[in-house]
Amino acid sequence: MLDYTPKEYVNRSGLVINPAKTCQPVGAMYAALGIHKCLPHSHGSQGCCAYHRKFLTRNFRDPVMASTSSFTEGAAVFGGGSNLKTSIKNVFTIYNPDVIAVHTTCLSETIGDDIPTYVAQSNVPEGKVVIHANTPSYTGSHITGFSNMVLGMVKYLSQNNDNPNGKVNIIPGFVNPADMREIKRMLKEMGIGFIMFPDTSGVLDTPLTGKYEMYPKGGTRVEDIIDSGNSMATFGLGSFSSADGAFQLEKKCKVSPKILKTPIGIKATDEFLMAVSSITGKEIPEEIEEERGQVIDIMCDCHYHYEGKKVAISGDPDIVIALTEFALSLGMIPKYVLTGTPGESFDREVKSMLDEAGIEAKVKSGADLFTLHQWMKNEPVDILLGTTHAKYIALAEDVPFVRIGFPILDRSVHSYMPIVGYKGAMRVIEMISNALLDRQDRDAADEDVELIM
Amino acid sequence: MKKKIDKMVETYPAAVFKNRKEHILVKENNEEPQKIKANTRTIPGIITNRGCCYAGCKGVVLGPLRDAVVLTHGPIGCGYYTWGTRRNKGRTSGDEKNFLNYCFSTDLQEGDIVFGGEKKLVKAIKEAVEIFNPKTIFICSTCPVGLIGDDIHAVASNAEKEYGIKVVSFSCEGYKGVSQSGGHHIANNGLIKHIIGTGDKAVGKYAINILGEYNIGGDGWEIERILGKIGYEIVSLMVGNGTVEDLKSAHKADLNVIQCHRSINYIGEMMGTKYGMDWIKVNFIGVKSTIESLRNIAKYFGDPELMERTEAVIQEELEEINPQLEEYKKMCEGKTAALFVGGSRAHHYQHVLKDLGIKTILAGYEFAHRDDYEGREIIPDIKEDGDSKNIESLEVQKDPENYKLFLTKEQYEKLKEEIPLNYYSGMIKEMENGTIVVDDLNHYETEELLKALKPDIFCSGIKDKYIAHKAGIYSKQLHSYDYSGPYAGFKGAVIFARDIAMGLTTPAWNMIVPPWKTSPMLEGSYIGGN
Numbered sequence: 002m003l004d005y006t007p008k009e010y011v012n013r014s015g016l017v018i019n020p021a022k023t024c025q026p027v028g029a030m031y032a033a034l035g036i037h038k039c040l041p042h043s044h045g046s047q048g049c050c051a052y053h054r055k056f057l058t059r060n061f062r063d064p065v066m067a068s069t070s071s072f073t074e075g076a077a078v079f080g081g082g083s084n085l086k087t088s089i090k091n092v093f094t095i096y097n098p099d100v101i102a103v104h105t106t107c108l109s110e111t112i113g114d115d116i117p118t119y120v121a122q123s124n125v126p127e128g129k130v131v132i133h134a135n136t137p138s139y140t141g142s143h144i145t146g147f148s149n150m151v152l153g154m155v156k157y158l159s160q161n162n163d164n165p166n167g168k169v170n171i172i173p174g175f176v177n178p179a180d181m182r183e184i185k186r187m188l189k190e191m192g193i194g195f196i197m198f199p200d201t202s203g204v205l206d207t208p209l210t211g212k213y214e215m216y217p218k219g220g221t222r223v224e225d226i227i228d229s230g231n232s233m234a235t236f237g238l239g240s241f242s243s244a245d246g247a248f249q250l251e252k253k254c255k256v257s258p259k260i261l262k263t264p265i266g267i268k269a270t271d272e273f274l275m276a277v278s279s280i281t282g283k284e285i286p287e288e289i290e291e292e293r294g295q296v297i298d299i300m301c302d303c304h305y306h307y308e309g310k311k312v313a314i315s316g317d318p319d320i321v322i323a324l325t326e327f328a329l330s331l332g333m334i335p336k337y338v339l340t341g342t343p344g345e346s347f348d349r350e351v352k353s354m355l356d357e358a359g360i361e362a363k364v365k366s367g368a369d370l371f372t373l374h375q376w377m378k379n380e381p382v383d384i385l386l387g388t389t390h391a392k393y394i395a396l397a398e399d400v401p402f403v404r405i406g407f408p409i410l411d412r413s414v415h416s417y418m419p420i421v422g423y424k425g426a427m428r429v430i431e432m433i434s435n436a437l438l439d440r441q442d443r444d445a446a447d448e449d450v451e452l453i454m
Numbered sequence: 455m456k457k458k459i460d461k462m463v464e465t466y467p468a469a470v471f472k473n474r475k476e477h478i479l480v481k482e483n484n485e486e487p488q489k490i491k492a493n494t495r496t497i498p499g500i501i502t503n504r505g506c507c508y509a510g511c512k513g514v515v516l517g518p519l520r521d522a523v524v525l526t527h528g529p530i531g532c533g534y535y536t537w538g539t540r541r542n543k544g545r546t547s548g549d550e551k552n553f554l555n556y557c558f559s560t561d562l563q564e565g566d567i568v569f570g571g572e573k574k575l576v577k578a579i580k581e582a583v584e585i586f587n588p589k590t591i592f593i594c595s596t597c598p599v600g601l602i603g604d605d606i607h608a609v610a611s612n613a614e615k616e617y618g619i620k621v622v623s624f625s626c627e628g629y630k631g632v633s634q635s636g637g638h639h640i641a642n643n644g645l646i647k648h649i650i651g652t653g654d655k656a657v658g659k660y661a662i663n664i665l666g667e668y669n670i671g672g673d674g675w676e677i678e679r680i681l682g683k684i685g686y687e688i689v690s691l692m693v694g695n696g697t698v699e700d701l702k703s704a705h706k707a708d709l710n711v712i713q714c715h716r717s718i719n720y721i722g723e724m725m726g727t728k729y730g731m732d733w734i735k736v737n738f739i740g741v742k743s744t745i746e747s748l749r750n751i752a753k754y755f756g757d758p759e760l761m762e763r764t765e766a767v768i769q770e771e772l773e774e775i776n777p778q779l780e781e782y783k784k785m786c787e788g789k790t791a792a793l794f795v796g797g798s799r800a801h802h803y804q805h806v807l808k809d810l811g812i813k814t815i816l817a818g819y820e821f822a823h824r825d826d827y828e829g830r831e832i833i834p835d836i837k838e839d840g841d842s843k844n845i846e847s848l849e850v851q852k853d854p855e856n857y858k859l860f861l862t863k864e865q866y867e868k869l870k871e872e873i874p875l876n877y878y879s880g881m882i883k884e885m886e887n888g889t890i891v892v893d894d895l896n897h898y899e900t901e902e903l904l905k906a907l908k909p910d911i912f913c914s915g916i917k918d919k920y921i922a923h924k925a926g927i928y929s930k931q932l933h934s935y936d937y938s939g940p941y942a943g944f945k946g947a948v949i950f951a952r953d954i955a956m957g958l959t960t961p962a963w964n965m966i967v968p969p970w971k972t973s974p975m976l977e978g979s980y981i982g983g984n
Binding site for chain 2: 002003004005007011013014015016017018019020022023024026027042045046047048049051052054055056058059062063064065066067068069070071072073074075076077083084085087088089090091092094095096106107108110111112137138139140142207209210211212213214215390393
């Protein structure tokens with residue numbers, strides 16, 4: 002496995018090997034699916050749309066609907082205006098969504114297609130909406146695309162009509178439907194009114210009922226996104242995927258933004274709950290405090306399962322930043338922290354946490370998995386946290402592996418199980434702990450096998 | 455049925471209606487062959503399953519060649535999505551290098567799009583050579599590369615000189631053609647121009663190439679096992695578990711056998727012109743069709759001993775699989791299936807389903823041409839349009855040094871009557887009356903046809919798998935086999951039968967309706983009644 006990855010470093014400035022990111026449009030498509038009765042539309046060659054639908058479907062194991070402008074060579078030369086206008090007409094007639102969320106591709110961006118003009122020239126039925134986001138694949142990553150589509154939602158929809166709704170806005174970031182459900186559950190327990198967008202719960206984790214629904218019951222209602230301009234504050238969870246949308250709400254609707262970490266682990270969840278509590282004046286209820294206490298109980302009890310272990314963490318920046326903080330809370334030693342998404346703030350934020358903990362580590366944004374593998378070849382770690390593609394490294398180096406983040410293509414159920422909040426923290430501990438203990442069992446001589454661990 | 459289909463397409467906007475009605479037909483028992491429209495543009499806004507030219511070139515044809523560094527020149531997505539997702543297995547042999555678990559991309563950034571990406575490509579090749587020292591590098595372009603005008607062909611030829619290795623470039627930008635089909639053609643052209651015919655590996659008796667077999671889930675290995683047992687030498691597998699090294703000497707074989715007609719018939723045809731080689735269409739999906747394919751290959755060689763050996767192997771294999779197959783057949787018999795997949799599979803899989811007693815009531819291809827539906831005899835009638843003209847139709851010349859005819863003219867004429875020699879009859883002829891054929895099936899039609907036909911099994915890909923699934927219909931991916939396989943050959947047929955039987959009967963299908971939706975009513979009326 003990955004037999005030709007050498008230990009010796011080679012300077013690379015042209016070649017990316019085994020990427021740890023993908024392109025913007027898939028993130029935009031995921032975000033758009035979090036609007037109720039929205040059909041994402043990919044403005045480019047039909048291959049982009051096919052790849053993105055495949056990829057999301059493989060991760061969520063649920064139908065992912067999206068349409069495409071199906072560019073041909075002619076459209077690439079003369080512009081995609083006619084393709085988009087035809088698409089809008091056909092989509093509303095045949096598939097009847099409430100919203101079309103157009104995102105661009107590297108093709109339509111390179112030829113400079115002017116989406117707002119094309120949309121203005123289109124026949125949009127009354128009561129229906131077309132929004133758009135520019136998502137050139139040659140900038141940023143799928144996380145940037147998610148962020149840009151959230152930004153598009155605010156730009157097109159959010160309105161402040163001087164009618165305060167007493168709610169808070171939650172931009173959950175690029176997380177699983179289960180995480181969105183868990184954040185909503187905590188807010189409900191606190192008695193806080195909220196608008197979460199996007200919200201893919203009820204869209205990409207639907208039950209099997211025997212009836213296919215093209216537009217399942219989940220997703221944020223358009224009227225709620227409009228009303229988000231009347232909220233008292235916006236909580237952007239994860240700066241990479243949620244900050245731009247939150248700041249745009251401030252700029253456009255004067256809703257004050259608060260950018261927090263994705264609430265993975267004790268500290269990030271504490272901060273999130275305290276922040277919403279302090280703005281809304283709602284207390285953190287006993288039930289949630291009880292959950293927190295349970296996690297702390299586990300952490301004090303089982304620390305020896307993982308404490309002092311060297312860990313490599315890779316994945317999307319918001320998830321990785323929060324996971325790094327949590328790993329530190331668990332007494333683990335993050336040796337390598339890496340994301341494929343470019344952004345110096347990642348390096349700064351992670352480094353400052355590690356500096357504070359007195360840990361020397363390699364931290365890199367805009368990096369690929371080949372780099373991570375080389376690091377691990379030079380100095381091994383005890384456990385690797387990452388998405389499915391990191392499996393190859395785990396197999397090559399025979400390192401215990403925990404699948405976490407996006408995408409997970411080789412296991413199921415993960416999209417139904419939260420990693421955020423205290424419940425999520427418990428699950429992350431269980432996954433890390435089990436991976437390490439399974440390894441200990443596997444490697445133990447008969448006389449060293451422990452029945453109780 | 456015709457009425458239902460008319461009703462389905464009538465709800466389309468006028469232009470869509472006009473277009474789509476020509477892509478759908480109900481099989482009739484006419485003397486006149488039925489025509490279908492295919493390989494034309496998908497209408498913008500229609501939720502199609504089709505992919506792009508790059509997907510066909512890099513993803514399908516070049517990707518499985520395990521000893522080549524296939525470098526995607528473009529932004530990161532295209533390379534990322536074709537990294538390990540197709541299940542084309544490849545086993546390393548000897549000291550050769552196998553790059554299948556790697557993904558290589560130039561990851562073009564905004565600055566490269568503005569100022570050109572050639573410099574980055576040159577660097578990427580240099581770095582790939584330094585780190586991996588491959589014998590071959592293939593460069594595949596994505597959409598923006600064609601637009602910014604990077605001369606990848608010049609970069610490739612310079613690199614070839616500089617590093618003394620094979621570097622071949624493919625202009626397979628996603629927007630070319632109307633589906634992945636254009637990309638297959640571009641890849642076929644490149645392999646003929648630059649790879650096939652450049653080697654001189656010595657080959658033995660009964661030497662064949664297997665074309666259009668991608669070794670998904672290990673299909674190619676099962677086919678190789680059977681053919682090897684009979685005594686054939688497989689010179690090259692195109693391209694599942696294939697290598698560039700083997701491909702170079704493909705012209706040394708006596709015969710090309712073609713599994714997937716759509717993706718690779720160009721190579722079959724061009725090798726015919728260039729090297730005098732014949733091809734025959736085979737189908738290793740299904741027990742009966744595997745047997746027929748084996749007999750046809752043996753007939754081509756015309757050696758009685760080979761034919762005898764073929765029969766012996768068939769007998770031996772059948773004895774092994776029949777008891778298991780019969781068990782699964784009991785669980786499958788009488789069911790109906792709808793197939794929408796590929797440019798060959800929707801035809802191939804009808805055979806194995808039939809072996810299990812399952813009737814195909816709807817079949818369609820995603821990216822096929824008319825000849826895949828109607829048979830190669832209609833090729834002269836296919837009108838070229840602007841989109842197909844954009845894909846080069848390579849003219850090859852006879853290679854006097856390597857040209858050899860295996861059959862005499864008389865033998866050829868005689869055999870042509872018996873076996874599908876340089877011929878594919880297409881899917882429609884084999885379908886039963888009243889069944890439906892749909893080209894480029896889209897989401898709306900899928901939903902409507904599933905409702906109208908209520909098949910027991912829906913065989914398609916990952917994008918529409920869960921549509922049928924949510925509707926309570928067992929859905930089987932025939933691109934990735936739902937991560938199982940092999941499905942080809944004798945042993946594959948058993949695995950397929952097992953998977954289908956299991957999928958149809960998994961206990962949870964009977965648990966969809968919660969028991970309280972049906973039972974509490976009785977209790978309620980009992981209490982209320984007193």
